[in-house]
Amino acid sequence: MILRLYNTFSKKVEEFEPLKPGKVKLYSCGPTVYSHAHIGNFRSFLVADILKRFLEFKGFAVTHIMNITDVGHLLDDADEGADKLEEAARRQKKDPLEIAGMYTDSFMASSKLLNIKPANHYPKATEHIDDMIKMVETLVEKGFGYIVGGNVYYDVTKFADYGKLSGNTLDDLNAGARIEVNEEKKNPQDFALWKHDPRHIQQWDSPWGRGFPGWHIECSAMSTKYLGPQFDLHTGGEDNIFPHHECEIAQTEGATGKKWVNYWVHTRFLLVDGEKMSKSKGNLYTIPELIEKGFKKNAIRYALISSHYRQNYNFTFDGLKAAEQAIDKINQCVFTLGEIAKIQNDQAVSDGVKSLIDKSLAAFDEALCDDLNISKALGAVFDFIREANKLEDVSPSEAAALIGAIEKIDSVLGVIEKSSDDVPDEIIKLAAERKQAKLDKNWQRADEIRDEVTAKGFVIEDMPGHEYRIKRKEG
Numbered sequence: 001m002i003l004r005l006y007n008t009f010s011k012k013v014e015e016f017e018p019l020k021p022g023k024v025k026l027y028s029c030g031p032t033v034y035s036h037a038h039i040g041n042f043r044s045f046l047v048a049d050i051l052k053r054f055l056e057f058k059g060f061a062v063t064h065i066m067n068i069t070d071v072g073h074l075l076d077d078a079d080e081g082a083d084k085l086e087e088a089a090r091r092q093k094k095d096p097l098e099i100a101g102m103y104t105d106s107f108m109a110s111s112k113l114l115n116i117k118p119a120n121h122y123p124k125a126t127e128h129i130d131d132m133i134k135m136v137e138t139l140v141e142k143g144f145g146y147i148v149g150g151n152v153y154y155d156v157t158k159f160a161d162y163g164k165l166s167g168n169t170l171d172d173l174n175a176g177a178r179i180e181v182n183e184e185k186k187n188p189q190d191f192a193l194w195k196h197d198p199r200h201i202q203q204w205d206s207p208w209g210r211g212f213p214g215w216h217i218e219c220s221a222m223s224t225k226y227l228g229p230q231f232d233l234h235t236g237g238e239d240n241i242f243p244h245h246e247c248e249i250a251q252t253e254g255a256t257g258k259k260w261v262n263y264w265v266h267t268r269f270l271l272v273d274g275e276k277m278s279k280s281k282g283n284l285y286t287i288p289e290l291i292e293k294g295f296k297k298n299a300i301r302y303a304l305i306s307s308h309y310r311q312n313y314n315f316t317f318d319g320l321k322a323a324e325q326a327i328d329k330i331n332q333c334v335f336t337l338g339e340i341a342k343i344q345n346d347q348a349v350s351d352g353v354k355s356l357i358d359k360s361l362a363a364f365d366e367a368l369c370d371d372l373n374i375s376k377a378l379g380a381v382f383d384f385i386r387e388a389n390k391l392e393d394v395s396p397s398e399a400a401a402l403i404g405a406i407e408k409i410d411s412v413l414g415v416i417e418k419s420s421d422d423v424p425d426e427i428i429k430l431a432a433e434r435k436q437a438k439l440d441k442n443w444q445r446a447d448e449i450r451d452e453v454t455a456k457g458f459v460i461e462d463m464p465g466h467e468y469r470i471k472r473k474e475g
C-alpha cells in the first residue's frame with residue numbers, strides 16, 4: 001500500500017513518492033532553545049517521529065535532520081523585538097550560549113523520555129553562520145535580497161510563488177499589515193536575511209558588517225547543506241506555515257532556482273483542557289513536569305500521538321490515565337505470550353494465527369497509509385490484541401510470532417516497555433527473593449525488598465500468577 005499524505009503546499013492528499021526510490025530525506029524545524037520545550041512542541045516532534053518510523057516500517061531508509069535554533073528567532077514575526085534566546089539570557093543573567101546549552105540538553109532529555117528516534121544530525125544555527133552568509137550573498141546577487149545600512153532584506157515581490165504555501169496573497173497581507181511600517185523595507189512583507197543591531201550579544205562579521213542571521217535563513221541554509229537542494233519532506237507545527245516556511249521556500253528556491261521540498265506536513269495545535277496553551281494559564285506542561293506528577297513516559301507519548309495530526313488534540317490528565325490503561329492492555333498481552341514463548345518448541349504456526357497476524361499488520365499499515373490515520377491504526381492494534389487474547393492453546397512458536405507482529409507495530413508506536421536486559425544480577429536476585437517472601441506470606445520482608453529495589457533505581461511490577469517484571473525507575 002502506498003502512503004498518502006496531506007501536503008500543505010498543494011492542499012491535497014497526495015501519494016507519497018520520494019525523489020530516490022527507497023530513500024527519504026526529511027527535515028524538521030527543531031526547537032528554539034530559550035526555554036523548556038512543552039507538550040505542544042513535542043506533539044509536533046512526535047508527528048515527525050511517527051512519520052519517520054512509519055516510513056522505516058515500510059522499508060524506506062530515512063535521513064532526518066532537525067535544526068537547533070540558538071540565535072536569530074525574534075519575539076515578533078515582523079523582524080522586531082528582542083532575540084528570544086538573548087532575552088532569556090538577560091533575564092537569567094547568563095551567556096546566550098549557556099542558555100542554548102541548557103535548553104538543548106533539556107530538549108534532548110525529553111526527546112529520549114518520549115522515545116523519539118534521534119535525528120541523524122542536529123545542526124546548530126550558531127555553527128552554520130558561514131553557510132547562511134553564503135546563501136544571503138547568492139540571494140543578493142540574484143536580486144532577491146537588498147541591503148539597507150547593515151541589514152539585508154528579502155524582496156517578496158521578486159518571488160512569484162510567495163504566499164503559495166500559506167495561501168496568503170501580498171495584497172491580503174498588505175491590507176492586514178500594521179501601520180508602523182519599517183521605513184527601510186521596500187515592501188511591508190519583506191523580511192530580514194541578516195540583521196544589524198549593536199545591542200545584540202551574539203554577532204558575526206559579514207560582507208554587510210557585524211550582525212546576525214534572520215531566523216528563516218537558518219533552516220534554508222542548514223537543510224540544503226545536509227539534504228541537498230531538493231528533498232522529500234519538511235515538517236513543522238501549523239504556526240510555522242507563515243511566515244517561517246513561506247520565507248524558507250522563497251529563500252531556498254530563490255537561491256537554487258529549483259523546486260525545494262515536495263511534501264509539507266504540519267501538525268495542528270494542542271489544546272489543554274479545551275483551552276489554548278499559554279504561560280498565563282500555567283498549562284505549558286513540560287515532559288519532566290508530567291513525570292513528576294506521576295505519569296509514565298510511554299503514556300505521555302501514547303497520549304500525544306493518539307489523535308490525528310491535522311486535528312487539534314485536547315490534552316487532559318484523564319487522557320493520560322486512559323493512555324496508561326491502553327498501554328497496559330498491550331503489555332499484558334505481550335507478557336502472557338512471552339511466558340508461553342519461553343518454552344522450547346518447534347511446532348508450526350497455524351494458518352489461523354498466520355492469517356490473524358497478516359490481517360492485523362495489513363489493517364495497521366492501511367490506516368497509517370491513509371494520511372497517518374492513527375485512530376484507525378490504534379483501532380486495528382486493539383482488535384489484534386483482543387483476538388490474540390481469545391486464542392486458545394497457543395503454541396510457543398505461535399506466541400513468538402504474535403509477539404513479533406506486536407513488536408513490528410511497536411516499531412512505529414514506540415510505547416511497549418522493553419524487557420530490561422540491563423537489570424543487574426543483584427536486583428534480579430532481590431526480586432526472586434521477594435517472590436518467595438510473598439509465597440511464604442512474609443509481607444514485611446517482601447515490602448523491605450521492594451523498598452531496597454526502589455532505592456537502587458528499579459521497580460518491581462506484579463503480574464498475574466505471582467509473576468513480576470523489573471523495570472528501571474522513570475524520570
Ligand SMILES: [Zn+2]
Pocket residue numbers: 028029030219244248
Ligand atoms: Zn525552520
